[in-house]
Amino acid sequence: MRRGAICVLLSRAAAAMHLAQLTLTNFRNYTRLDLALPKGPTLLFGANAQGKTTLLEAIYYLATTKSPHARADRQLLNWYANGSEDPVAVGRLTAQVRLAGETGQRHLEIRLIRDQTGRAGSEFRRQVLVNGVKVRLVDLLGNLNVVLFLPQDVGLVSAPPAERRRYLDITLCQVDTRYCRTLSQYNKVLAQRNALLRSLQEGRARPAELSPWDEKLAELGASLVLRRAALIADLEQRAGRIHFDDLTGGTESLRLAYRPRLWPNADQAPSSLPPAATADTVGWLLEQPENQLAASLRRALDGSRQVETQRGATLIGPHRDDLRLLVNGRDLADYGSRGQQRTALLALKLAEVAWMEGQTGERPVLLLDEVLAELDQTRRAYLLSSVVAAEQAILTASDPTMFTGEFLAQATRMEVKGGQIRPRNGPVQRGTRDEEEV
Amino acid sequence: MPFHAAPQPVTRLIEELSRLPGIGPKTASRLTYHLLRAADEQALGLADALRQLRERTQFCRVCFNITEGQPCAVCSDPGREQALICVVESPLDVLAVEKTRAYSGQYHVLHGAISPIEGVGPDDLKIDRLLDRVRSGGVQEVILATNPTLEGEATAMYLQKQLAGFPVLVSRLARGLPVGGDLEYADEVTLARALEGRSQM
Numbered sequence: 001m002r003r004g005a006i007c008v009l010l011s012r013a014a015a016a017m018h019l020a021q022l023t024l025t026n027f028r029n030y031t032r033l034d035l036a037l038p039k040g041p042t043l044l045f046g047a048n049a050q051g052k053t054t055l056l057e058a059i060y061y062l063a064t065t066k067s068p069h070a071r072a073d074r075q076l077l078n079w080y081a082n083g084s085e086d087p088v089a090v091g092r093l094t095a096q097v098r099l100a101g102e103t104g105q106r107h108l109e110i111r112l113i114r115d116q117t118g119r120a121g122s123e124f125r126r127q128v129l130v131n132g133v134k135v136r137l138v139d140l141l142g143n144l145n146v147v148l149f150l151p152q153d154v155g156l157v158s159a160p161p162a163e164r165r166r167y168l169d170i171t172l173c174q175v176d177t178r179y180c181r182t183l184s185q186y187n188k189v190l191a192q193r194n195a196l197l198r199s200l201q202e203g204r205a206r207p208a209e210l211s212p213w214d215e216k217l218a219e220l221g222a223s224l225v226l227r228r229a230a231l232i233a234d235l236e237q238r239a240g241r242i243h244f245d246d247l248t249g250g251t252e253s254l255r256l257a258y259r260p261r262l263w264p265n266a267d268q269a270p271s272s273l274p275p276a277a278t279a280d281t282v283g284w285l286l287e288q289p290e291n292q293l294a295a296s297l298r299r300a301l302d303g304s305r306q307v308e309t310q311r312g313a314t315l316i317g318p319h320r321d322d323l324r325l326l327v328n329g330r331d332l333a334d335y336g337s338r339g340q341q342r343t344a345l346l347a348l349k350l351a352e353v354a355w356m357e358g359q360t361g362e363r364p365v366l367l368l369d370e371v372l373a374e375l376d377q378t379r380r381a382y383l384l385s386s387v388v389a390a391e392q393a394i395l396t397a398s399d400p401t402m403f404t405g406e407f408l409a410q411a412t413r414m415e416v417k418g419g420q421i422r423p424r425n426g427p428v429q430r431g432t433r434d435e436e437e438v
Numbered sequence: 439m440p441f442h443a444a445p446q447p448v449t450r451l452i453e454e455l456s457r458l459p460g461i462g463p464k465t466a467s468r469l470t471y472h473l474l475r476a477a478d479e480q481a482l483g484l485a486d487a488l489r490q491l492r493e494r495t496q497f498c499r500v501c502f503n504i505t506e507g508q509p510c511a512v513c514s515d516p517g518r519e520q521a522l523i524c525v526v527e528s529p530l531d532v533l534a535v536e537k538t539r540a541y542s543g544q545y546h547v548l549h550g551a552i553s554p555i556e557g558v559g560p561d562d563l564k565i566d567r568l569l570d571r572v573r574s575g576g577v578q579e580v581i582l583a584t585n586p587t588l589e590g591e592a593t594a595m596y597l598q599k600q601l602a603g604f605p606v607l608v609s610r611l612a613r614g615l616p617v618g619g620d621l622e623y624a625d626e627v628t629l630a631r632a633l634e635g636r637s638q639m
């Protein structure tokens with residue numbers, strides 16, 4: 001019955017898309033890798049630190065242009081390949097995305113380039129190509145849709161708000177390039193405005209100079225807030241259902257509470273806004289016309305100008321938003337057990353899969369890094385049923401024995417060892433000595 | 439390992455060239471060694487051109503475009519419309535607009551755009567002088583043709599506020615220019631259309 005629920009979730013007419021070929025050159029511990037990937041589930045197994053996670057990271061990077069760990073991009077380059085004296089100057093990731101029913105395929109490429117500047121310094125830059133044509137970074141987005149499951153995802157619940165904003169931004173950017181452009185513009189306006197506030201603080205500028213930046217910030221900010229609200233509304237509905245019906249046996253109800261920073265403090269929130277405890281901010285927001293929201297953000301900026309000048313920083317706007325996860329009305333970060341947090345995150349991630357499919361009409365590729373070990377039998381089985389239902393899923397595990405025989409029979413198995421990958425569709429090795437059929 | 443650097447005049451030119459926009463150290467070396475091998479008249483001609491560029495040009499005292507004489511050719515041309523001022527960021531933008539042959543008014547070169555991060559505020563641009571020109575009368579329309587970048591937009595918005603008190607029409611180039619692009623790179627047809635379709639702010 002559980003599997004039935006997931007099948008219904010994913011069975012609407014969605015185009016089949018899968019990552020058919022992945023090549024890496026000087027990407028982390030891979031000097032050179034050329035890997036064909038089938039449809040359906042693929043299990044990458046092997047001891048730790050052999051490069052399993054790096055493969056998922058590479059695929060995620062090709063899909064989102066971001067590393068899942070917010071590390072500096074220059075660290076992605078395998079600086080001293082082959083024990084060579086000279087540092088490597090170019091790294092390369094490519095993906096061949098195959099689409100059913102459509103002629104041709106998408107060829108995606110990211111080049112990581114280190115330019116020598118002067119005698120000592122170097123500069124890092126990226127080049128992106130789609131079907132052999134150089135494009136801007138944002139134009140890569142949407143060509144390969146993925147949802148990544150990491151064991152540390154659970155930390156999102158109690159992480160600083162910036163992490164949850166990053167989650168919202170990366171999720172939206174993958175399917176909505178307009179959001180991505182708006183976000184990048186917003187961040188530039190924010191940086192300019194903050195620089196101006198510091199100049200004002202030091203008496204090197206006049207308050208009248210703020211007005212163009214206030215106007216832009218409000219206009220772009222309102223657009224970001226409304227898109228985030230729409231995403232959260234959708235995710236909440238889907239995640240709530242999965243969480244209540246499938247993951248907690250009808251005992252716990254999950255809510256996503258969006259806390260936009262559109263007013264200086266709670267006292268100044270619009271009187272029509274429902275109280276924070278009901279978590280209905282999203283519903284209220286989605287009824288506001290974008291230009292009115294921008295106007296109210298603009299007024300809020302006017303109102304907090306003095307404080308902002310003193311602090312030399314912009315204190316209002318979506319760069320200060322938060323998203324809280326509530327279970328049965330209580331904030332998971334403060335009151336939830338680790339198990340509850342894990343269950344909520346699993347529901348959220350599965351909701352993301354369905355949301356993405358709804359937005360793009362393409363089933364995303366699922367990437368799961370060692371996540372099964374963290375889950376109990378029931379949730380593990382539920383997650384595996386959605387993995388099997390996906391067009392393509394790539395899983396890593398140091399211990400393949402935690403998978404059911406039924407699942408292993410359907411999965412393509414590959415062993416990852418020292419940056420090399422070998423197909424291993426024989427019997428699963430239990431421990432180090434025994435070989436037995438599962 | 440003994441290490442021999444190139445002679446000082448060579449390294450100096452490489453360093454000077456690499457400070458130019460769009461020229462990296464590799465290109466700078468290539469250009470330097472090209473000039474080393476080139477005929478005297480080519481290499482010294484370049485040096486002379488650089489010297490003349492600095493010695494024989496100045497800003498027009500009216501519109502701040504680059505000129506040899508005062509005022510510049512546009513400002514002293516009686517055949518051009520006096521009531522129209524097109525405000526641009528750089529002298530290159532004047533060339534771009536002139537190439538369209540769709541405009542016969544005056545110009546005002548700001549020499550930059552507002553960018554607090556780079557420490558560029560309204561006082562660092564020729565904004566006061568623009569307001570002086572408008573104040574002294576005879577101007578009916580100011581076309582804000584700053585680049586469609588964030589900084590260009592902010593500059594246009596700031597100018598619009600500053601000009602609000604004057605009895606002049608303020609217009610902005612029509613969209614259709616690639617967003618984030620520079621005016622000087624827009625093709626002539628696009629730019630001419632943007633001029634025709636300018637909208638009141």
Ligand SMILES: [Zn+2]
Pocket residue numbers: 498499500501502503509510511512513
């Ligand atoms: Zn002039």
